[in-house]
Amino acid sequence: MSDIQTDYPQLQLEENIPLSDEEIQKVETDQRKITQVAPAILGGCTLFVMALSAFFIKDDFSKFKYYDYILFAGAGLVLLGFAYLMYLLVTRYDRRNWKKDKISGKNKLSSIVIDSDTTEYGEYLTFAGPAKNKKIRLLVTQEDYSRYKTGTKVVVTYLKYSKSVISISEL
Structure with missing residues (x-):
């Protein structure tokens, strides 16, 4: 994991947004x-x-x-x-x-990609959470995994319990 300067007040997590x-x-x-x-x-x-x-x-x-x-x-x-x-x-x-x-709906996170890893189950990106030392690891598509590198600022919308990404976009 690389050392990335994270400005925690800029990170936002909106929870329990109803699904469209x-x-x-x-x-x-x-x-x-x-x-x-x-x-x-x-x-x-x-x-x-x-x-x-x-x-x-x-x-x-x-x-x-x-x-x-x-x-x-x-x-x-x-x-x-x-x-x-x-x-x-x-x-x-x-x-x-x-x-x-x-x-419960979905969560929307404005964050920074701090890590990426691949397992036998898929590709995952780890994002900085809104609190210090909190990380959120989400399953992403292969395209998103290759597109968003460590240090990229993104807005992620994901399902709360299944931890799967609905949409992801760069800030």
Whole structure:
């Protein structure tokens, strides 16, 4: 982390700003896209695993009885059910946080980029908070990550609970 001179009185954080109808529709549309595609992806992955396991035991298929085929198909259904259950738990958690964001709204921060880092989950920018030694780390798009370097003064609008950026612009 580099040493950046931060003028804390100039940093501002506006909290609990209501979301506009366009922002609500955008987030809900993004959630629906994932919801429509996920069952097909899970089914395809299950079929791939079943085909791979069938390939490895192809010599033993001639020794199978009728109940072995039923067990093999049942194992595939159990695998699909487990993956679908995990998918439902993740989407339920995401929707619960989305409801919190919908109720509490968004925050608007006028700040300075003090750090940037990449993880396996995405690119993050860290901003100076309104209080000394307070930092706010937010998930940003790859374009924003490469555009805003350390020391850039920006205005960031983000969802409070999910810590994802709605918009970011340079001052």
